[in-house]
Amino acid sequence: MHTKTAAEISQDLQAGKYTSVEITQVFLQRIKQIDSSLNSYITVSEEQALEQAKAADARRAAGNAGPLTGVPFAHKDIFCTDGIRTTCASRMLENFVPPYNSTVAQKLLDAGAVCLGKTNMDEFAMGSSNETSYFGAVKNPWELSRVSGGSSGGSAAAVAARLTPFATGTDTGGSIRQPAAFCGLTGLKPTYGRVSRLGVVAFASSLDQAGPMARTAEDAALMLQAMAGFDPKDSTCAERDVPDYLAALNQPLDGLRIGLPKEYFGADLDPAMADLIQAAIKELEALGAQVQEISLPNTALSVPAYYVIAPAEASANLSRFDGVRYGYRCENPTNLDDLYMRTRAEGFGDEVKRRILIGTYALSAGYYDAYYRKAQQIRRLIRDDFVKALESVDVILSPTTPGTAFNLNAMSADPVSMYLADLFTIPVNLAGLPAISMPAGLIDGLPAGLQLVGNYFEEARLLNIAHQFQQRTQWHTLAPQGVPV
């Protein structure tokens, strides 16, 4: 039962093959058996999950079940969940229980989906390896000595290990797509403003976007359908209708124009990755797509610009964690400064502190123009590059990451190298565009991801392409080898 996709579970529940309580128990049991080797969950909310499952079964019996009613899933521990601890993988929020739901959590609750628990992540979503979590690193189910990716590494590992059919993630610079690539999943970062940010603990407000992580494009479509939509309580949320993502999955790809940015396919691209992408392109061509070279000339500026803008926003977003109202507070503060300094010194991990320092520096008097303002100008150039490119092609194709999952502790001493590895995903956040990562093959037994970037609010098109690709290929069906599946 645990190997079924969300779409399959949805059909089975509808057909009455088993109940939501039964399938929920299967996953809860599996988490108990297997997760100690992965560390993908921070909190398993067994009691609430079974209550929700019971309610879902009752709802089905009453005849008003939707497609997600009774289907289990997991939340990245950045989504506030009413009555369920939400830690953001930080000591700062180790015991924080929100009295409210994020809009995404509420929407999934309204849809009747059953939340199994909260998944591990990099602390405050800052990291690309899930090694910055206060609750420990997550292991990659494909090879336990490797990272699961980050920051949504717990969600990725849990879905890949079949500890949940699908999970939510958030993506500020690649935090859905990179772990999806590392764990062999389909992960979608929607257009900025497609999904409400209300109740999602903020990292970098102008870049953060929540999205689905699943094994198949179909499951991602199912989940996005429930997550997306206007929220009057998020001023940056787009007031526009949500299309029928499932209905769009089966459109043919005839005439699809795919652009390959020459800046992404330089001589320094790993040959194995280059071959894998070429093979995937052949499949897409067989489906009717046409490929052409395009240019995104300011690509090289995107990582530096991102590492000014994201930390700058983060430095202010994380100021609220001061030990005054909620969250961690140091023992016996002697005065106000002591309270602030020790609370934040003890409550935040190194990577979070590093980014707060970078962001504070970039915004300081005398440096603002050189860093923050300049980075915003670069951001505009990068967006313009994409907008121009998307006039001549429908989607832009690249690897999701330069390589596959690296070894645990291999990069943690060299943060800049780790930052630079996000060069394919980061520009997309700066432009605010939607992008999907899907499994495109294995390199030395580890999954590699292919990224497609679409135009604003064209999530349906991306899911459609990924689904068609998955009708022709088997990469998304491969099971990881590091844990029993």
Next chain:
Amino acid sequence: MEWEAVIGLEIHTQLSTKSKIFSGSSTAFGAEPNTQACAVDLAMPGMLPVLNEEAVRMAVMFGLAIEAEIGKRSVFDRKNYFYPDLPKGYQTSQFEFPIVGRGHVEIQLEDGTNKQIGVTRAHLEEDAGKSLHEDFHGMTGIDLNRAGTPLLEIVSEPDMRSAKEAVAYLRKIHSIVTYLGICDGNMAEGSMRCDCNVSVRPKGQKEFGTRTEIKNVNSFRFVERAINSEIQRQIEILEDGGRVIQETRLYDADKNETRSMRSKEFANDYRYFPCPDLLPVVIGDDYIEAIRQSLPELPEQKRQRFSEQYGLSDYDASVLSASRAMADYFERVAEVAGDAKLAANWVMVELSRLLNQNNLEIEQSPIPAEHLGQLIQRIRDNTISGKIAKQVFEDMWNGEGSPDHIIETKGLKQVTDTGAIEAVVDEIIAKNPAQVEQYRAADEDRRKKLIGFFVGQTMKASQGKANPQQVNEVLKKKLEG
């Protein structure tokens, strides 16, 4: 040496929206601590601001009232600093692109001339909470009810040259915002607070001296006294050959002096940057025009109308239109009394005297406008004399109720019954034969003086209630007849 002060004010005006600028919590004053603070105000994780459109509308109203440029694209910024009553660790404010740009107001100087004071800008921002240092042993209590209350910070040019001018400007702004109904103007409750930037320079010098900023002064009187004491302090330093240090100071009303709060070296670097949770506020000409059409009568327009409609002098009209509360009070009195000039007199003389003596604003008058109007009515319909009216007025001030009630219970109704007056007059004549003899022997001119004695005696005997005109007539008849 002769010194000249240079003064600019930053006035923080609480806008009287029902809910906060970025959340749905109530802004009402005086509730139990932290009962009007929602998850947004508490800066709980993941909470987001949503701009209250009413605050924007009020800011635009103010901008139009001071003939300012309206920022058609204004941007909210984060002003970063740590303080326990600032839950997010930043204040959402406007820095580079405020909603109201350059404008101006006119103030009346003591010599009767007018002076224009420039307004540099006015921007929207959120208020912080309050730190409560009493009642918590060795700790500080935080009340976040006020956190997120919309503020319009109105920044003036350094155009004022004396504390009196500064107060006149503050009163003008106070009158404009209360006229517009965008602020209740209640300084005691902190609805308007003022930072005063003060420097001095030798008269005739062009360059400004080093300025200090006196934070958070919250009454007209304190603004005047704080600025005067700061001017004096700076002059003394300079005359002793010293240098004024640029710093933030606090005014101590008990000691009537300012003292240092923090110097510029320790000033915060606020690291302003555009708030990514809020979109730029873009407003169109239609929106601005619609607000312009809906603007209420402003002080200047009201002053003109008062002088035309009620025939008041320029001085009276400007005093009575100085605040909306004063104007509304006066108009209500005039309406009930049915005589605007009498109403103006009573408000400006008797009422103002007692208000000033007791340091009260017109809003705090213990006498409702209706009662003062009724009192004037009773004078006009001869129920009481002007002299008795002053007595009734004192009783009204002391909370004894409506004029009719006081007149009734104290039996102050004027005696107009001729028979009753004749009886009193007869008694007076009978008691004073010598004076009667003297009167009857006198010529016409002398009689005019002598009759005063009998009037006084009669009025005294009637406890002031006899109608003086009738007393005069009866006396003449009896003495001469």
